[in-house]
Amino acid sequence: MGRPMQNVTNRRWLLAAYPDGMPSPDDWAFDTQPVPDPGPGQILVKAQWLSVDPYMRGRMSPGANYTKGVGLGEVMAGGGVGEVVASNHPAWKIGDIAESMSFGWQEWSVLAPDVFGPAGVNKIDAKLAPIESSLSWLGMPGVTAYFGLLDVGRPRPGETVVVSAASGAVGQLVGQIAKLAGCRAVAIAGDDAKLAWCRDIGFDAAINYKTAAELAAAVKAACPQGVDVFFDNTAGPVHDAVMKNLSIGARVVICGRVALAANFGKPDVGERFMGQLIVTRASMHGFLVFDWWHRRSEALKRLAAWQREGKIRFKEDVLDGIERMPEAFLRLLHGKNFGKQIVRIG
């Protein structure tokens, strides 16, 4: 096979600096390179959609987090989905749709389908759902919500499930799955329009953490029997308010901490809740979806069925163009997105 795209330009974003606290647009550098060739066993994919997700903040640091950081001058890490334009792999043909968390912030990506696990490549059935769904409700955020709530949070019918960043990619699914599990679902977010959407998709109550006079009291009012499952996407003051309202035997799923983005890498100082944990016999569980990656297809099958039956709905927030990747990511870190933030590459 020759060089299929040898005169085409690959536009991409390189990591230019390790930010101290909240990232800024200067932390990435726009770059153009010839489209690379796929090596043996590899495929070349043209991005149609790229994802931004909170975990990317962790990759913008030199140390190891749960996986190693992006090197300076390397393509910024991120997932994407697009069409195969060249293949040196027997199971992949031109025109197939490939989704991968190894895509990077770039228009063209060389991927290795034989990699097993989160860095691998998934073949997407475009007839099942719009292909960008593979970055949201039918992909990593969906799998996160599914196993984080059901396997870690272990909700029982009649229990109260509280979700922070409730209109986000993971949060809106957690609320809807909680309802399907027979629970009461309570949304926390920082914007009334987001909370109206949460009510619209089935959350029973909604709390605006920015306008509530006293947040712990607002949680108590919304959860008179206490909080049985707290699915925490944010950490910070919302976490604190919910921790004061746990029921006996409550489960707290620590999924994200986007509220701490401005202080990434620095100690998070505030109130601890040892007493509450003992008195309520509650548990807090750090959760990383990749521990469930071998059961990914189980979640996707169920999510697809629910969506087909009209039982879950999902809101995306779309920007256009590779140029806007930093902007899209910073919208997310600042809570300005409304629904799952994705970028259409075209």
Add this chain to the structure above:
Amino acid sequence: MGRPMQNVTNRRWLLAAYPDGMPSPDDWAFDTQPVPDPGPGQILVKAQWLSVDPYMRGRMSPGANYTKGVGLGEVMAGGGVGEVVASNHPAWKIGDIAESMSFGWQEWSVLAPDVFGPAGVNKIDAKLAPIESSLSWLGMPGVTAYFGLLDVGRPRPGETVVVSAASGAVGQLVGQIAKLAGCRAVAIAGDDAKLAWCRDIGFDAAINYKTAAELAAAVKAACPQGVDVFFDNTAGPVHDAVMKNLSIGARVVICGRVALAANFGKPDVGERFMGQLIVTRASMHGFLVFDWWHRRSEALKRLAAWQREGKIRFKEDVLDGIERMPEAFLRLLHGKNFGKQIVRIG
């Protein structure tokens, strides 16, 4: 039945004040009353040993903790063991040995054997072990160590178990049970003599949190593979140092928070560890032994067998006389006891 002890005095301690932070001797008032008569279905017991335990700090507050506080002017709550001197209950006869957490800080106590659960009365076999063991390794602290470590901490052979307040009533048992479970056990305490005892009973390493130059580094040095199970009896700075050294999948058992005694009821402000929990997928579990009370005999049977076989040893710290109950309890809160603190009433 008449009034068996009508001319005998019952010396006792009443709760006189709800302390703000660390209790002081003035928070109790010494009192004498005639020995009470047992009512229908009740027994009268003469204390031989009384216990002091960290949980009692929680009872010295007006609000509900996991159980309601002691009222002002009421007998201070606490467990004890002694001989039945009068019985209106068919299953109990004079001379039987009764242990109960409902004893109170007093020489004579009327108990109701038909109460089910933690407030009930247990008949003690004096041939099995010295009767004061029913307040320590063969009683509530033993059951705490047993289920807290094995059911909540879930140690696997080869794992590293770190124990705070390691020479205390619960800690010394946790370390020895961890060894029996095939683990490496690491003791943390604030006194070299206590740590020497911990090494003597089988702990593999020992850290003095008062003299370690940098505590988190000392934990890292003692646990090069990370901490798999952290049995936390103290909260505070020891907790913080261990949390920075969790292994992937670590379990943290939040059993006590005696290090916070001086700030009881006030917010515990310090570093939180959301990032560590996510990166390590660790879990923190608030633990209260009474949730395992229905399986109490299972733990006691096993502990008795281990002790008989010479596999566990236990150190007690004994004071003499009902007069010394406040002193004994304050020794405990200040970490001045060496082993399980009990008081011989005679």
